[in-house]
Amino acid sequence: MAGFYKKRKGKGKGSRTIPWQPIAVLVLMAVSFVAGMWTHSVLNRPLQTDAGLTYIEDIPVITDYIPEGSRARPGGLREIKYLVIHETDNFSAGADAAAHNSFIHQNANAEEGIVSWHYTVDDHEIYHHLPDDEPGYHAGDLMEADGGNMNGVGIEMCVNEDGNYEQTLVNAERLCARLLIEYGLKPSKALKKHQDFSGKVCPAKLIDSGRWDEFCAAVEKKYEELKAADAAG
Numbered sequence: 001m002a003g004f005y006k007k008r009k010g011k012g013k014g015s016r017t018i019p020w021q022p023i024a025v026l027v028l029m030a031v032s033f034v035a036g037m038w039t040h041s042v043l044n045r046p047l048q049t050d051a052g053l054t055y056i057e058d059i060p061v062i063t064d065y066i067p068e069g070s071r072a073r074p075g076g077l078r079e080i081k082y083l084v085i086h087e088t089d090n091f092s093a094g095a096d097a098a099a100h101n102s103f104i105h106q107n108a109n110a111e112e113g114i115v116s117w118h119y120t121v122d123d124h125e126i127y128h129h130l131p132d133d134e135p136g137y138h139a140g141d142l143m144e145a146d147g148g149n150m151n152g153v154g155i156e157m158c159v160n161e162d163g164n165y166e167q168t169l170v171n172a173e174r175l176c177a178r179l180l181i182e183y184g185l186k187p188s189k190a191l192k193k194h195q196d197f198s199g200k201v202c203p204a205k206l207i208d209s210g211r212w213d214e215f216c217a218a219v220e221k222k223y224e225e226l227k228a229a230d231a232a233g
């Protein structure tokens, strides 16, 4: 009977074989697959496209592109390097984002004085006139390489006397912060005044009141907030 209770003679602890080789092969395959996918996504990354914004917090973003083929829409994709800040310099009552959207469409095939930009911001909404990855005519530097027209997203802020300029600034700060994140741009490098490209005093009110740095600081603060919120999911 003792035999029943005898421990079965098994293989010693140390002699148990774990199939390391197939596991190692599987791990290597998984690692190379992930690396391959990553490389593929980097190499085949589509050109920066449009951010496709519909809202910035509670501010609607209305997309109404200038028709393709218009003189004001030269087309061709480019690299986005800057956000180029402007003011409309139109103080008339009613000269809000919707009014500038009408203007930009009406003048899209004008004989001369062609202008186009990407966004117009007022105190309650934002109009989007050009896809972000296309150049426009707003920085006064033609199609100079590395210039405002070629590589900038043009953002016009309204200064209509019946608008709330302070709220317009806040809305523009939010838009800038979101676009900086969308395009992986650094606020300190990418945020530019029209003046930086052509010397025109624009955005005039912001420059004349000595508030450009304050605007940039507010954008950067918003940018950090949004990044933290995005990271938190």
Ligand SMILES: [Zn+2]
Residues within 6 Å of the ligand: 085, 086, 087, 138, 194, 200, 202, 203
């Ligand atoms: Zn300007």
